[in-house]
Amino acid sequence: MAVKPDIEIAREADKRPIQEIGATLGIPPEHLLPYGHDKAKVAQDFISGLSGRPDGKLILVTAINPTPAGEGKTTTTVGLGDGLSRIGKKAAVCIREASLGPNFGMKGGAAGGGRAQIVPMEDMNLHFTGDFHAITSAHNLLAAMIDNHIYWGNEQEIDLRRVVWRRVVDMNDRALRHTVTSLGGVANGFPRESGFDITVASEVMAILCLADDLSDLQRRLGDMIVAYRRDRSPVLARDIGADGAMTVLLKDAMQPNLVQTLEHTPAFVHGGPFANIAHGCNSVIATRTALKLSDYVVTEAGFGADLGAEKFFDIKCRKAGLHPDCVVLVATVRALKMNGGLQKDELADENVTAVTEGCANLGRHIQNLKGFGVPVVVAINHFIGDTDAEIAAVHDYVAGQGAEAYLCKHWAEGGAGIEALATRVTEIADAGMAQFAPLYADDTPLWQKIECIAERIYHAHEVTADTRVRDQLAQWEAQGYGNLPVCMAKTQYSFSTDPGLRGAPEGHVVPVREVRLSAGAGFVVAICGEIMTMPGLPRRPAAENIRLGADGEIEGLF
Known part of the structure; x- marks a missing residue:
């Protein structure tokens, strides 16, 4: 079946004025600072007045390790928000802003896809409200x-x-x-x-x-x-x-941005640290604001659960005092096939064996997430070519892990395609089943925190570092920074530091080549393997296909 590109679907959206979106959350128009007709910042004075309100339920969306086949974590986040709205819940979505780097590189944008998108898609994936420019300017002023x-x-x-x-x-x-x-x-x-x-x-x-x-x-x-x-x-x-x-x-950049999904669910899009080289979560102020204004807040953490979810729990939740109620773990049949050993050009044919073998990656993430004391539900993000036998194999595997899986068709059908998952997530969140606890205590020594993440989340056998790194950690502890959490900078493609090692590797070595102290942010960064804090462009960057058409509209953005 022919499917329109994301950018065409986004352009056809029946967007409501941003004041109407704010009104669904009880935000008076005078507290919205509009950027055009379809996006606005929420005033700090209004946010400050929300402190006495109770919090809604917090739902984290994370994923298996990313592959070239695609997982659709942001698409599922947006779709779940719309699904909650469709079943009559007062919901909001919280995601990160898009960086120009991946937009013009290989990954593309960060607004969801298909019928589960946040709009305006072009603005969100380009300059948006200027927050990233403000951050760049402040950093370089220093x-x-x-x-x-x-x-x-x-x-x-x-x-x-x-x-x-x-x-x-x-x-x-x-x-x-x-x-x-x-x-x-x-x-x-x-x-x-x-x-x-x-x-x-x-x-x-x-x-x-x-x-x-x-x-x-x-x-x-x-x-x-x-x-x-x-x-x-x-x-x-x-x-x-x-x-x-x-x-x-940074005065204006600190105020969260409010936009909407294709189905008019309010969406807070604010901040954008990568999860492979930073902590991978949207802003605390946006999440807290959404929790005060909604009954259910769906947020995401970048890349796979070994990076984004771990940092969401051990850094963001620890620092902000957040208590997640449920985790949705996104997987696709295609990505599981790649984790089972297939190449991208082999994914079109049914291969239940490869799906089953690739489920080892899914199972590792399920067990890791359960270790934080939060209930886990698996979302099978449906692709058109998935077969009934392949989907059944995922359901059976997840059941064997003591969890539930739901087939989700939000990409093609919007919120209507994910209602079953939305219903189950509200049941879990409302039941108060979560007993959240971070992975390690604040007073655990810094090196032991690194080892804890490597061993319990990555299933590594050993962490290595030269004397210079260990001495630097000891010096920071002596200076009073020992209680900080650790932010692991590591490839997103594997539990190991080898991006080509898919599945669920055991007994590997995690080399820490450098550590950096982010004393203002409040964490220590451990740079592992060959990960770079300045990416490069691929041989054929997406920028080569992005242009203005004859009608003045953007083409090639995805």
């Missing part, structure tokens, strides 16, 4: 002020060899991973090695997504470590005097 401070006498006695604050840009650009700055003579400062990360890996992005309000935002920005002195004592952003101006740049 970088400029550090170099300027050094140029004008270096009052803080910064060791030029130990400036740890890099620059960022919201684009995949491998040429910027390692750079030398201040070349060209005395007037340009002191040359030193540096580099760029992608904006979604910025600590400023993480802070915006974890801060409670503007006051907390400025405090966290001031706490960021930007360099070290010769005596190894840290230099903070507030020592450079940058925290106030950075907060000014």
Whole structure:
């Protein structure tokens, strides 16, 4: 059957004025700051007045490890929100904003797909309300002020060899991973090695997504470590005097964005840290706002559950005091076949054996998620070519894991195709079955936290790191940072650090090559294997197919 591209479906949407969407949540129009007719920011003053209200139920959508076959986590998040609305529930969706890097690279956009999309799709996948530009500007303002401070006498006695604050840009650009700055003579400062990360890996992005309000935002920005002195004592952003101006740049970006799904379910789209190199969750302020205004909030965590869900539980929920009520784990027959050993060009034919073998990846995620004390339901995101026998194999496997699976056809049918899952999720959430607990205690030593994640979530045999890494962790503990959680920067394609090792590998080694302290965000980043905090473009980037058509409309965006 012929299916229209996502962008065509999105353009045909019967969008309601954003004031009407806000009204369904009880947001008065004067507290919406419109960006055109179909998107708005929710005013901070209104959000502050919600603190006394009870919270709705929080539902996390996560997935098996991603493959080129597709899993549809965001599509399922949006579809479930619409499904809840269709069965008469007051629901809202919370997802991240899209980065320009994957939009013009290989992955594409982040607004869902088919009949389960958030609109306006083009705006969301491009500049949206300018939040990422504000974050990039604030981050790079600090970088400029550090170099300027050094140029004008270096009052803080910064060791030029130990400036740890890099620059960022919201684009995949491998040429910027390692750079030398201040070349060209005395007037340009002191040359030193540096580099760029992608904006979604910025600590400023993480802070915006974890801060409670503007006051907390400025405090966290001031706490960021930007360099070290010769005596190894840290230099903070507030020592450079940058925290106030950075907060000014982020003032509007801190306010959550409100848009709508194709079926007019309210959607908060705010913040966008990647889950493979950052903590992978939308902003705390958006999630809390949605919980105060809705009975059920559907949110997602990036990539597979080994990354996004673990960080959602161990970082976001721990820091924000959130208590999830249910987890929906997304899988597709196609992706399970790839985890079972098939290549992408072999997926069209029925292969129950490959599905069954690939279910090992699904089973690992189910058991990991249960370890956090939250009930798990599997969503089988339906593709047109899936056969009854393949779907039955997934149902049987999931039942053997002590969980339930529901076939979901939201991509083709919208909310109507996911009503059964929506009904079951509300039953579980309302029953109060969750007994959520993070994976490790705050006072667990940093190295043991890394080992805990590697062993219990990745099923690794060993974690390795050179003496320099272990000494750095010990030094941070001595400086009072030992209670922070750990954010693992690792490939999303495997439980291991080898992106080609699919399924459910056991007994592998996780090499930690570098650690970074995000003191303002409140976590330690452990960079594992060959993962990069500045991605590169593929041989044929999506940007080659994106253009304006003769009618002035965007073509090639997906």
